Amino acid sequence: MNLLPGPVAVMGAGSVGCFVGGRLQAAGATVRYVARPRVSQALREHGLRLTDLETGEHRLASADLDLRDAAPADSALVLLCVKSGGTAQAATELARALPAGTPVLSLQNGVDNTATGRVAASALNWLAGMVPFNVAELAPGHYHRGTSGDLVAQDHAALRPWLPLFAAAGLPLKLHADLRSVQWGKLLLNLNNPVNALSGLPLRAQLLQRDYRLVLAALQTEALAVLSAADISPAQLTPLPPQRLPAVLRLPTLVFRLVAARMLRIDEKARSSMADDLALGRPTEIDAICGAVVRLAQRVGMEAPLNGRMLALLSVQQPQRQDGWRLRQSLGLA
Numbered sequence: 001m002n003l004l005p006g007p008v009a010v011m012g013a014g015s016v017g018c019f020v021g022g023r024l025q026a027a028g029a030t031v032r033y034v035a036r037p038r039v040s041q042a043l044r045e046h047g048l049r050l051t052d053l054e055t056g057e058h059r060l061a062s063a064d065l066d067l068r069d070a071a072p073a074d075s076a077l078v079l080l081c082v083k084s085g086g087t088a089q090a091a092t093e094l095a096r097a098l099p100a101g102t103p104v105l106s107l108q109n110g111v112d113n114t115a116t117g118r119v120a121a122s123a124l125n126w127l128a129g130m131v132p133f134n135v136a137e138l139a140p141g142h143y144h145r146g147t148s149g150d151l152v153a154q155d156h157a158a159l160r161p162w163l164p165l166f167a168a169a170g171l172p173l174k175l176h177a178d179l180r181s182v183q184w185g186k187l188l189l190n191l192n193n194p195v196n197a198l199s200g201l202p203l204r205a206q207l208l209q210r211d212y213r214l215v216l217a218a219l220q221t222e223a224l225a226v227l228s229a230a231d232i233s234p235a236q237l238t239p240l241p242p243q244r245l246p247a248v249l250r251l252p253t254l255v256f257r258l259v260a261a262r263m264l265r266i267d268e269k270a271r272s273s274m275a276d277d278l279a280l281g282r283p284t285e286i287d288a289i290c291g292a293v294v295r296l297a298q299r300v301g302m303e304a305p306l307n308g309r310m311l312a313l314l315s316v317q318q319p320q321r322q323d324g325w326r327l328r329q330s331l332g333l334a
Contacts, residue, residue: 004029005161006076009068011090013039015135015273016107017081019143020151020171022048026058027169032066032075040067046141053146053267055170071097077162078104078124080117083277084288087116095121103158105129107151109190109273110288111183128179129153130186132237134203134270146203146270149237154179178235184227185235188242190289191219191307194314197274197284200321204266210253211324217246218333222306223293229300238263278319286314306331 010021013035025031033043044067048060071078071094078098082090087108094104100123106113107129114126132149151166153159155175166173176182192207195216199206206212224243227234234242239262248259257264277284290307297304309331313319328334 004165006030007032007072007074009071009075009078010034011071011078011080011094011104012082012086013043014081014083015137015143015276016131017079018043018048019050019135019145020079020081020107020131022050022058022060022143023169023171024165025060025064026050027165029165029169030066032068032072034068034071042140043067046139049139049142051138051142051144053144053270054148073097073099075102078102080104080106080108080113082108083283084108084110084113084285085283087113088120091117091120091124094124098124101125103127103156105153105159107131108288109187109193109285111180111187111292112288125156125158127154127156127159128183130179130182132186134266134272136269136271136273137276138269144267144269146267148265150174152176152179152182181233181235182237184232185237185242187289187292188220188223188234188245189237191223191293192216193272193274193289194284194286194310195219195327196272197278198313198319198322198327199324200275201271202268203270203272204264204268207260207264207266208253208257209324210250210256211328213249213256214333215324215327215331217249218306218331219290219293219310220249221246222304226293226297226300226302226304229302230296232296274314281318284314284319286311290314306333 007030009032010017011034013033021031044062047062050058103125105127114128117126130152133145134147135145138144151173155177196206274284290311293307294304
């Protein structure tokens, strides 16, 4: 079976884009990376190093990396990995470069990126996807996957020829008929991103502090109520159903360690992408996460004040790190 349907363009090659694109290239794909100047310079100087909590190390020399300013017209598949706030601009650029019908697979956080892309570039074939694992940039050109899980995308004929390649890369792509539920299931988990970013801690260390877990539990409880009112059933992406997660998060830490042992199988180096954004002084994706809950609440005649407060905390120019107790106070939970 042919594993190489054509060239792959990674639009927005950051942590996720470099990791997925690099693994596909290591499996034999032709990959073009469209990245910010900082990332492009790091790849030119250091090449691409990929490490993983489950598998071995992959290295790609800088001379083997095809760095571009834009996705080339012969791209057979585009992996859209820009931050959610950059989707409209990226879609406009892709529309100028690519022929009609080119599949664009969104590997972004949030639930509205493909809809945004269709508005800006309706001739392209927009496909929703979901990345369950965490990727952190440990050093220039070094990207580390610290959690596990399989890539998920909406079931579409344009993606089926690519399945053998993703499998060969060690990144199985599971096609799902109802991706909306998967996206909201992931968003519930991503509500920890701002908590982690404000904590300044690695993910595992943050989850082992009960005050931070209480904040996450409150955000998830509020979001679950909004989803129920909107008649959206979030998919189960962890060993526990979404509706049970808040109760487990509220457990005392000694009990939480036992009950959530599988949930805590997180590499010590793992941290959220929002934490990386905060550390680098970049805008975060808070609007695509907590903002999405607030907007859905408004559409169903509800309010989501806790997610709204978290949105406000991360929307200032220089968000300040907070210990768990102070963060609870900031959200009115203390």
